[in-house]
Every structure is written in structure tokens, then in C-alpha cells.
Amino acid sequence: MPHQFSPSDLQLLLLEADAEARRLVRRLRLPRAELDDIRQDLLVDLIARLPAFDPERGSLGAFAGLVLRNHATRIAAKIKRAREAFGAVPVSLDEEQPGRDGGTRGELTAEEDGLSAWLGQPVDAFAEVERRLDVERGLGLLDRRNGALCAALAHTTVESLAAQGRGSRSGLYRRLKDIRLALMAHGLKAA
Amino acid sequence: MTRSITKLPAARLRLKEIDLCGWIGQAMPGDMLEYHRGFLALDVTEQGTRLAERDRAELVRVARRAWWAAEQRLVHLVQRRHGPDDYSYLAIARPKPRRVSASFASFLLQEVA
Numbered sequence: 345m346p347h348q349f350s351p352s353d354l355q356l357l358l359l360e361a362d363a364e365a366r367r368l369v370r371r372l373r374l375p376r377a378e379l380d381d382i383r384q385d386l387l388v389d390l391i392a393r394l395p396a397f398d399p400e401r402g403s404l405g406a407f408a409g410l411v412l413r414n415h416a417t418r419i420a421a422k423i424k425r426a427r428e429a430f431g432a433v434p435v436s437l438d439e440e441q442p443g444r445d446g447g448t449r450g451e452l453t454a455e456e457d458g459l460s461a462w463l464g465q466p467v468d469a470f471a472e473v474e475r476r477l478d479v480e481r482g483l484g485l486l487d488r489r490n491g492a493l494c495a496a497l498a499h500t501t502v503e504s505l506a507a508q509g510r511g512s513r514s515g516l517y518r519r520l521k522d523i524r525l526a527l528m529a530h531g532l533k534a535a
Numbered sequence: 536m537t538r539s540i541t542k543l544p545a546a547r548l549r550l551k552e553i554d555l556c557g558w559i560g561q562a563m564p565g566d567m568l569e570y571h572r573g574f575l576a577l578d579v580t581e582q583g584t585r586l587a588e589r590d591r592a593e594l595v596r597v598a599r600r601a602w603w604a605a606e607q608r609l610v611h612l613v614q615r616r617h618g619p620d621d622y623s624y625l626a627i628a629r630p631k632p633r634r635v636s637a638s639f640a641s642f643l644l645q646e647v648a
Binding site: 481485525526528529530531532 | 552553555556557559560561600603604607609631632
């Protein structure tokens with residue numbers, strides 16, 4: 345029969361999870377904003393493993409301590425792997441910025457300084473409209489044959505078109521280069 | 536009596552076709568670019584010896600692209616004479632034509648048809 349947990353048992357689990365989460369945040373020098381997430385991760389794992397608790401083999405505190413430590417070790421390893429992959433300094437969007445009246449990094453970072461801008465995605469709505477107008481103007485200047493080539497290249501490759509007999513590979517690349525230069529002269533840059 | 540023959544000034548490739556296209560694309564109306572200095576008709580001929588073959592071939596592409604841009608009403612082409620057989624070939628940017636436009640969807644529909 346599964347062990348029945350009293351409110352004081354649950355209080356003990358919450359306290360143990362809180363202590364382990366604080367220890368982990370301190371040890372890994374994580375921002376304070378991470379504390380709640382880590383505490384929740386630890387608690388969820390602990391609750392999932394509670395059916396395995398056997399009071400004859402030890403106290404609830406000892407069981408919880410062991411489970412929490414194991415999971416904390418897994419979380420720490422995951423964070424270390426992420427740091428090795430993406431840099432030594434962890435940055436969280438939920439991290440409150442000092443002297444900014446409780447605003448988090450996510451709230452205070454402008455779209456132009458964000459990850460999407462860093463990855464080359466357009467973030468300026470006006471620039472995007474201008475770009476679309478430029479594209480339409482550039483496309484309007486292409487002759488029917490080159491327009492058809494652009495449309496075909498939207499879903500296939502030069503190699504496939506050459507294989508379908510729509511021109512030699514070198515000829516298609518020459519046309520493509522010419523289209524690129526023409527669009528560039530009309531103010532369009534390669535995406 | 537032998538008359539002295541004026542030595543042709545040295546020519547060199549100033550920019551490539553892609554540079555010219557990039558400049559045309561970014562130039563404001565009235566901006567001016569010297570895309571060649573020398574004697575273009577002579578410098579693009581295979582018999583001309585003023586440029587290396589690779590530069591000569593690129594100059595042919597630059598000159599053709601400048602002419603194309605003028606036909607597209609993107610630039611005015613003018614030349615300034617400095618001396619015998621020595622000219623500056625200039626491109627002057629025009630306002631970009633805005634009246635021609637087409638959507639990519641129309642090309643895709645043509646492709647499907």
C-alpha cells in the first residue's frame with residue numbers, strides 16, 4: 345500500500361527542494377530569477393519518484409535529500425553543457441536588470457538588439473515594407489524568362505532544372521548571376 | 536620630320552561589375568561615380584595592351600552593366616575629357632523608377648501554368 349503523506353511531510357519536501365535549489369543556484373552562480381524554475385524542476389522530479397519511497401528503508405528526509413541531490417547533479421551537468429556550447433556566462437531573459445525598476449532583460453532589450461536581429465531577421469517594420477516594395481520593383485524589371493527562373497528556384501535547385509532540360513547548368517548559373525547583379529543595381533541586397 | 540607621339544596614359548581597372556551594381560543600388564540621385572579612367576573604346580579591345588586580360592574582360596562587363604543601367608534609367612552616363620585619349624567615364628545616379636512592380640506570386644502562378 346502506498347505511503348500516505350501528511351501535510352508536515354509535504355512541508356518537509358518543499359523545504360528540502362527549496363534548500364537544494366538555493367544550493368544549486370549559489371554553486372553555479374545562476375541569476376536569482378532561476379531559483380523558482382530550478383525549485384520547480386526539483387519538486388516535480390521528487391513528486392514523480394515519491395511512489396518509490398519505502399519508510400522501512402529510511403526516513404522521508406533522507407529519501408528526498410538523495411533524490412533531490414541526484415536531480416540537482418543532472419541539472420548542473422545540463423547547465424554546464426549549455427555553458428560549454430553557448431558561452432561561459434549564462435544570460436536569462438527573466439533576469440532582473442539592476443537599477444531598472446524591476447524590469448527584466450527580456451522587457452528591456454530592444455528588438456533591434458535581440459537574437460532575431462543578431463541572426464539576420466528583419467525587425468524594422470518600415471524597412472521590411474520598403475524591402476518588399478524594392479523586391480516587387482526589382483521583379484517587375486525582370487523579363488518573363490528570368491521571372492520564371494526565379495519562381496522555379498523558389499522550390500528547386502539549379503541542378504534539378506538542368507536535369508529537367510531547362511538549360512545547361514553553367515547557363516543557368518550565368519543567368520542567376522545576371523539576375524543578382526540586376527537586382528543589386530535596383531537596390532536589393534542578397535538576403 | 537617625325538611628329539612626337541603622345542604616350543597613352545596608363546589605365547587600370549577601378550572597380551568590378553559587382554561594385555558598380557552595389558553603388559547604383561545604394562546611390563542617391565545626383566551621386567557620381569567614375570567607373571573608368573582612360574580610353575574605354577581602346578581599353579576594352581583585345582588588341583589593347585593597357586590592361587591585363589582578366590581586367591580587360593571585367594572592364595567589358597563593367598561597361599556593359601553601366602550601359603544597361605543607363606537603359607534602365609538608373610544612371611546617366613557622361614564622360615569628362617582630361618587630355619588626349621584620357622577620359623573619366625562617369626555614372627550619375629537618377630531617382631529610382633517606382634512605377635514598375637510585380638509580385639512574386641504572379642511569377643509562381645506562371646510557373647505552375
